[in-house]
Amino acid sequence: MPTYTVTAPEACLDQEKRARIAAAITRIHSTTTGAPSYFAQVIFVDVKPGLYFVGGTPLRDRQVFVHGQIRAGRTAEAKHALLTGLVDAVAEAADLPQNCVWVYLVDLEPSQMAEFGHVLPAPGDEAAWTAGLPEDDRRKMQSLLTPPA
Numbered sequence: 001m002p003t004y005t006v007t008a009p010e011a012c013l014d015q016e017k018r019a020r021i022a023a024a025i026t027r028i029h030s031t032t033t034g035a036p037s038y039f040a041q042v043i044f045v046d047v048k049p050g051l052y053f054v055g056g057t058p059l060r061d062r063q064v065f066v067h068g069q070i071r072a073g074r075t076a077e078a079k080h081a082l083l084t085g086l087v088d089a090v091a092e093a094a095d096l097p098q099n100c101v102w103v104y105l106v107d108l109e110p111s112q113m114a115e116f117g118h119v120l121p122a123p124g125d126e127a128a129w130t131a132g133l134p135e136d137d138r139r140k141m142q143s144l145l146t147p148p149a
Helices: 015-033 076-094 126-131 135-143
Strands: 003-009 041-047 064-071 101-108
Touching: 003 015, 015 041, 015 064, 015 076, 064 076, 076 101, 126 135
Parallel strands: 003 041, 064 101
Antiparallel strands: 003 064
């Protein structure tokens, strides 16, 4: 449901930092919103030198940009907690100062989103939605809670 795209200059984030960032984003999103952790997606994009500009000039510092697409319907307080929690957690996981982490959240209407082949529920209706899914789809989603062996 939420999709977080993490963009950084090439070589800014190694695999260990990516894993810590993905775990942190998933944890912060789940604990702040109450949504099951298997809903969260984190995608990393590395940008080659000279292809990332800030203020019209090539980026000179290490910078991590997190673009989160989340379901609309959360309170302003919940979104603020999510935003500040993500900045703190990503900075720590990436071993960067907070001023090197930018986070943007974008609300999407749940009725305009489909995942696992099903239109998404409103925030707070996840349990009923999950319970109403075909058993195979429910098992597939819940299997994402257990890391592969």
